[in-house]
Amino acid sequence: MSRIFSDNESQTLADIIRLRRDVRGNRFNDKPVSDTTIDTLLNAAMLAPSVGYSQPWQFVVIRDSNIKQAVQQTFVTANALGSQQFTGDKRAQYDALKLEGILEAPVNLAVFYQPSETAVLGQTSMPEMGKFSVVCAIQNLWLMARSLNIGVGWVSILDPLKVKQALNAPESAELIGYLCIGYVDEFLAEPELKQKGWQKTKSPAEVIFKDGFN
Ligand SMILES: Cc1cc2nc3c(=O)[nH]c(=O)nc-3n(C[C@H](O)[C@H](O)[C@H](O)COP(=O)(O)O)c2cc1C
Numbered sequence: 001m002s003r004i005f006s007d008n009e010s011q012t013l014a015d016i017i018r019l020r021r022d023v024r025g026n027r028f029n030d031k032p033v034s035d036t037t038i039d040t041l042l043n044a045a046m047l048a049p050s051v052g053y054s055q056p057w058q059f060v061v062i063r064d065s066n067i068k069q070a071v072q073q074t075f076v077t078a079n080a081l082g083s084q085q086f087t088g089d090k091r092a093q094y095d096a097l098k099l100e101g102i103l104e105a106p107v108n109l110a111v112f113y114q115p116s117e118t119a120v121l122g123q124t125s126m127p128e129m130g131k132f133s134v135v136c137a138i139q140n141l142w143l144m145a146r147s148l149n150i151g152v153g154w155v156s157i158l159d160p161l162k163v164k165q166a167l168n169a170p171e172s173a174e175l176i177g178y179l180c181i182g183y184v185d186e187f188l189a190e191p192e193l194k195q196k197g198w199q200k201t202k203s204p205a206e207v208i209f210k211d212g213f214n
Contacts, residue, residue, distance in 0.1 A: 071178065
């Protein structure tokens with residue numbers, strides 16, 4: 001018989017989902033993250049749903065500080081360009097934000113999409129579905145990490161080609177996510193970008209519609 005979860009277990013999952021946070025460099029601490037723990041996170045990632053069960057993900061575990069530094073350099077350049085897309089107070093607010101933890105996190109993880117060379121069931125009319133499957137894997141990993149009280153921060157302000165170069169990635173692999181992973185001193189109760197007034201939380205009424213967008 002399939003396993004039935006208790007209300008308590010269900011509540012635990014709800015808590016993990018609610019209390020998951022994006023963790024940036026100012027919150028990682030020095031506690032080492034073992035290879036076994038990283039394997040636990042990767043196993044959670046590899047249990048994600050994927051279109052046609054294609055499992056189109058590839059993971060590169062990074063502990064090498066030279067690689068981290070090369071990636072962090074691409075962040076600095078990309079972040080300066082990112083900042084220019086905002087004006088006035090918003091740019092000042094942007095510039096005050098810490099938006100990565102590449103050097104502070106003991107482990108970085110680059111997550112790639114490796115497209116299949118043959119047709120994939122379910123991906124024949126919406127080609128992005130392969131990449132979305134990789135995002136599902138990242139979310140699994142993120143929640144598993146939170147359950148182990150490990151912080152994860154997703155850094156997307158990067159030059160993906162430079163990251164690929166730093167990792168000797170094959171041309172066919174597409175960078176989907178670059179994650180910073182480590183134990184933390186604290187998890188914020190709410191998204192930092194909400195706390196700092198960058199974005200408000202959308203209400204259910206703004207995003208949920210019934211029987212069409214009416
Ligand atoms: C696809 C994706 C890319 C993201 N990229 C960045 C990033 O480059 N820098 C950053 O500080 N946070 C990044 N984040 C984290 C979001 O800012 C964060 O998830 C959001 O503010 C909500 O906060 P929470 O994750 O703590 O609930 C990213 C999140 C996602 C899902």
